[in-house]
Amino acid sequence: MINNKLSDSQLISDYIKGNEYCLEILIKRHKQKLYNFIYSKIQDRDLTEDVFQDTFIKVIRTLKLGNYNEEGKFVSWVMRIAHNLVIDHFRKNKRLQKFQSSENFDIFSVLRDNTLGAEDTLIKNQIDNDVRDLIELLPNDQKEVLIYRFYNDLSFKEISYKTGVSINTSLGRMRYALINLRSIISKKNISLTK
Amino acid sequence: MQKNYSKKKLLISSLQPKSETINFLINYSKSLGIVKLNSKKIEINLN
Incomplete structure (x- = not known):
């Protein structure tokens, strides 16, 4: 059994030599200070x-790689590592927008499932068909522009070129x-919504 | 006066890492081996 009163530097030296128990002592010795330090910056337990x-x-x-240079206190070095990781965390978080659910804000009000269910698909198809039937009732020159714009996604410049008008x-x-x-929809009392 | 301006940070005793985290670290350390190959050091994780 290793004496818990051993200095950090002695424990490190023994750990590097292969005594795994020394690491356990080091972690347990500094866990609370380090944990409090990180928590004070991040404010999130997980x-x-x-x-x-x-x-x-x-x-x-x-x-283990033998890259540790004992140039100061072990705990200061560990805190510096933690500090750098906290900075990395905030940098990463800055790039990724974060939403947190609370009483006033529910994440599911932002996230939406855009795939339609079977019933919604049927309704959408019905509405699409109704709109197409309504378009058929328009005068040819108006119908032509509307189809080019909404169904073929042409710009008005392209439409004017194709139809030979300004x-x-x-x-x-x-x-x-x-x-x-709008006038036909209103006259026929058609509903194009769910 | 010094007392008024230097607040000693208190450690919150309830704020501690989970025992699973500590155990993970201890096991990670035990499983991590370093093999020296010529001038290179290779990390090996033995589970």
Whole structure:
């Protein structure tokens, strides 16, 4: 049994020589100070746990690889590692927008499932068909502009080129097409929503 | 006066790492081996 009163530097030296128990003493000796330090910066128990673990993984690897230079207190070195990991965490978090659920904010109000269910798909298809039928009722010049714009995704410049009229005329035809559609929908009392 | 301006940071005793974390670190250390090959050091994890 190793004396718990051994200095950090003696424990490190013995650990490097292969005495694994020394690491346990070192971790247990400094765990609370380190954990409090990390928690004071992050304020989140789970993340603190992660950073604490990553800190000691770095410590273990450095010691085992023989890259540790004893130039000061062991605990200061460990705290410096933890501090750098905390900075990494905040840098990463800055890049990734974070949402946290609370009483006033529910994450599921932001996340939406955009895939439609069977019923919604049926309704959507029905609405699409109704709209197509309504478009058929429009005068040809208006119908043409509307189809080019909404179904073929052409710009008004492209539409004017294809139809041989000016951009302003195309815009005017589109305006009348929409006014007429609204008027037909209203007259026929058609509902195009769920 | 010094007392007024230097607040001693208190450690919160309830804030401690989980025992699983400590055990993981101890086991990680035991499983981590370093093999020296010529001038290179290779890390080996033995589970």
